[in-house]
Amino acid sequence: MNFFELLKIEFMKVKRSKIIPLIFIAPILVVASGIANLSTYFTPEYSNAWSAMFIQSSLLYTYYLLPFSMIVVCVMVTGRETQNNGILKMLALPINRYVLSLAKFCVLIFYLLMEMVVFLVVFIIAGFIATNTMGITETLPLLYLIKWCTFLFLTMLPCMAVMWAITVLFEKPLLSVGLNLLLVIPGVLVANTPLWIVYPYCYSGYLVSCSLHDFTAASGNAVFSLIPFLPCAMLMFVVVLALAVTQFGKKEMR
Template sequence: MSFWELLRIEFMKVKRSKIIPLIFVAPLLVVSSGVANLSRYFTPEYTNAWPAMFIQSALVYSYYLLPFSMIVVCVMIAGRETGNNGILKMLALPVSRYALCMAKFCVLAFYLFMEMVVFLVVFVIAGTVATGTMGVTETLPVFYLVKWCVGLFLTMLPCAGTMWAVTVLFEKPLLSVGLNLLLVIPGVLVSNTPVWIAYPYCYSGYLVSCSLHDFTVGDNIRTFSLFPFMPVAVLVFVLALMIAVIQFGKKEMR
């Protein structure tokens, strides 16, 4: 069985799940509240309305709501195999458990991407309504919004990989959800320490915090640097996936 066929089967498994409605919840909540709260201060002469609305919405979203939703998606994807001994049935087929694990992570990454698309679309709609209502004539900065949404997606990948590794290591949903939640909650505190670079749960939030600093200071100095962040993030991502791949189905194969 080829990897692409295996990937197609994995998408079929989650087709009737509640993942699609789930990825709408966090963007709708954070965008509607963030834009509504900030738009009350808009005047027709207001400048940089779009960046202000984006940072207001993305700050809480990147630190908490986006990771929380991905934790639930991890459990829902893994639950397709843990329920009714489905993992044993899958491993009985001529399919590599390593490929099966990677296919499941690809499904997780796809839903992460879809949630970022939903966030962008919802934000553009809410922002357009807010600026139109308050008489702000600022042009929609498409490149700015897409750039930061892509940044959120990429910085969230190491976190998603780590969450998936935790979900694989701790098969009980309560344990995996509880541990991942405990690791997400201190993210905003860790991001203010030098060890943030090795803590994937705060990567996306740190990115938005840096954009907030750049926005408020207003200079050309960017606080978010790709080096040494990128090598460390790639290393964390690869190590997390290696742990997940090695441990996936290992107990059932004994």
């Protein structure tokens, strides 16, 4: 059984789960509240309204709500295997457990991508309502929004790898959820220290914080640097994902 066949099976397993409604909750809540609070300060002459709304909506979302929702998705995906000893049945088949783990991780990435798309669509709808209500005629910066949503997606990948590794290493859902939540909560504090670069849970939030700095600073000089962030993030992603893949199903195979 090859990778794509396993991937198809994994999507079939979660087809009837509650994951799809779940990924709508966080974007709708954060966008609606963020834009509603900010739009009260708008005037018809207000400039950069879309950028201001995006940063306002993204801060809370990237630091907390997006990681929280992805933690629940991780548990729901693994829960399909723990029910009725499903993992034992899968490993009894002539399949490679490493490939199976990668297929499950790809399902997680798909739902992360889907949530980012939902966030973008909900934000555009709410933004149109806010700008039209306040009489702002600023053009929708679609490429700007797509670019930043893509950056948020990419910076979440190392965090997703860590979440998946914790979910694999700690079999009990309560323990894996608790540990992941414990690591998410101090993200905004770590982002204000030099240790942010080795703390994947704050990567997306730190990126938004940097965009806020660029938006408000008079000089406009970017504070987010790809070096040494990119090599560190890529290395962490590969190492942690390799750990999750090699440890997946190891206990059941004994």
